[in-house]
């Protein structure tokens with residue numbers, strides 16, 4: 389069985405202003421092609437966990453494996469490369485650079501990876517936009533498109549380096565029901581057609597119920613998965 393992500397006994401304390409045990413012995417796996425959601429009350433530790441799983445926070449105990457390789461303890465430089473190569477990230481807010489075109493926004497993480505020529509990255513970026521039915525937006529300025537379109541552009545940007553796992557922190561939290569449905573359908577298609585793995589934090593039960601699996605958190609623990 390190939391695990392794209394494996395968390396083993398992840399534990400974390402926030403030490404200031406007082407000691408707070410935010411994550412307690414978190415262990416779970418995500419298989420290739422699996423679409424999993426993380427749910428739980430506000431403050432249960434979902435974002436803190438996702439921050440660790442996406443390798444951005446290194447202040448924890450336990451082990452994290454991505455694509456079978458141990459990630460815990462690696463240098464910031466190596467983690468940055470692992471993130472660029474393996475993880476796509478979609479947030480509640482799109483974080484597009486408003487003065488840049490849609491195409492330039494999607495190309496940026498490709499340039500950071502440095503594995504393809506600029507022409508290849510542009511071709512790939514246009515292909516991702518086409519795949520999400522927004523090829524016609526390529527030359528538009530990111531500030532001039534709608535909220536739903538921005539989130540689809542953010543998804544295209546997250547896919548530009550062909551990640552093995554797409555992580556989302558409330559990716560539909562800022563969208564109306566039409567655009568939220570659209571994002572869910574895109575994620576489902578990416579899983580079915582490309583075998584992409586997805587791990588998405590959401591408050592939306594309807595959304596979560598239409599994925600493969602709900603990982604439920606309470607008070608820093610996984611209580612159901």
Ligand SMILES: Nc1ncnc2c1ncn2[C@@H]1O[C@H](COP(=O)(O)OP(=O)(O)OP(=O)(O)O)[C@@H](O)[C@H]1O
Nearest residue numbers: 402404405408410429430431432433434435436437
């Ligand atoms: N830097 C920090 N220092 C101390 N406590 C923190 C810090 N960041 C978060 N916390 C606390 O850790 C707990 C978990 O926060 P986290 O953001 O992971 O929860 P969440 O489940 O994602 O919540 P929400 O659904 O509201 O986004 C909360 O009680 C929060 O107040």
